[in-house]
Amino acid sequence: MSTPIDFNDRMLSLGLARVAEQAAISSADWIGRGDEKAADQAAVNAMREELNKLEISGVVVIGEGERDEAPMLYIGEEVGSGGPGVDIALDPLEGTTLTAKDMPNALTVIAMGPRGSMLHAPDVYMEKLAIGPGFAEGVVTLDMTPSERIAALAEAKGCRPQDITVCILERPRHEEMIAEVRSTGAGIRLITDGDVAGVMHCAEPHITGIDMYMGSGGAPEGVLAAAALKCMGGQIFGRLLFRNDDERGRATKAGITDFDKIYTRDEMVTADVIFAATGVTGGSLLPGIKREPGWVTTETLLMRSKTGSVRRMNYRNPHK
Numbered sequence: 001m002s003t004p005i006d007f008n009d010r011m012l013s014l015g016l017a018r019v020a021e022q023a024a025i026s027s028a029d030w031i032g033r034g035d036e037k038a039a040d041q042a043a044v045n046a047m048r049e050e051l052n053k054l055e056i057s058g059v060v061v062i063g064e065g066e067r068d069e070a071p072m073l074y075i076g077e078e079v080g081s082g083g084p085g086v087d088i089a090l091d092p093l094e095g096t097t098l099t100a101k102d103m104p105n106a107l108t109v110i111a112m113g114p115r116g117s118m119l120h121a122p123d124v125y126m127e128k129l130a131i132g133p134g135f136a137e138g139v140v141t142l143d144m145t146p147s148e149r150i151a152a153l154a155e156a157k158g159c160r161p162q163d164i165t166v167c168i169l170e171r172p173r174h175e176e177m178i179a180e181v182r183s184t185g186a187g188i189r190l191i192t193d194g195d196v197a198g199v200m201h202c203a204e205p206h207i208t209g210i211d212m213y214m215g216s217g218g219a220p221e222g223v224l225a226a227a228a229l230k231c232m233g234g235q236i237f238g239r240l241l242f243r244n245d246d247e248r249g250r251a252t253k254a255g256i257t258d259f260d261k262i263y264t265r266d267e268m269v270t271a272d273v274i275f276a277a278t279g280v281t282g283g284s285l286l287p288g289i290k291r292e293p294g295w296v297t298t299e300t301l302l303m304r305s306k307t308g309s310v311r312r313m314n315y316r317n318p319h320k
Helices: 009-030 036-051 096-100 145-156 170-185 195-201 217-233 245-253
Strands: 055-064 085-094 107-114 125-131 165-169 187-191 212-218 235-241 263-265 274-279 290-292 295-304 308-317
Touching: 009 085, 009 096, 009 165, 009 274, 009 295, 009 308, 036 085, 055 217, 085 195, 085 217, 085 245, 107 195, 107 217, 107 263, 125 217, 145 170, 145 212, 165 170, 165 195, 170 187, 170 212, 187 195, 195 212, 195 217, 195 274, 195 295, 212 217, 212 308, 217 235, 217 274, 217 295
Parallel strands: 055 085, 165 187, 165 212
Antiparallel strands: 085 107, 107 274, 125 212, 125 235, 235 263, 274 295, 290 295, 295 308
């Protein structure tokens, strides 16, 4: 019987950065071109090609969708050239609309951890709440109203509610939440897409100006965001939302039995992970891809939860 190969996050981290970089570079030709599908497909193709160069036995647990919906990087797809068994959560292009319209904060995002370390979140909505590091567990909860969350965080920070800024996806379903948050005096940064980046903003409020994220979005993105906060610090809570029996069936297929459970960060991502994100269009977290004749430059955020290390890596490469 062979001995399992350990997940060597230190050795794999640079390879993960390359995966994110190549996906970003491949999508760059589609920035501002109005073609979301082409931008996403370019990123998917490049990410898959780079993943297959890594010495891993990887399984995509958060991917582009079910196998019959996604020809590549589908949930359950095996990638890598052989090595330690790992879970992979990815979004080859988080913000396809942002890329197509050349709007801020499009990223390529990928996280990797030991096999069995990530929640197999079904493709349904998740109610999310996130804050940055430095607060007692449970200072804010999903069971609080939006105004109660603002008051609790302001008290914990020793500031006024007017000094709190919340990031929320601009969607009709959030209109009441937005009105309630504004009634407290708190500010809101509305985003059109990209709620992984939205949650990550909470981890660096001194840079981004964002103190809290709340609202509903994709459950798979919730797991990716939890992986990022496991590295950066901070709290995230998620509760799955189901609109019909088909979505409950997806959850059952993914192994979910408690449909009302509130997941913490460490329940969504149960072991140490590595995380990489490369900027495609410029934003608060990362600058976008810069192109000049013969060259392309990217910046990648590379993080390891085991050590708490956060690297910002510039990559300049000849480009036709």
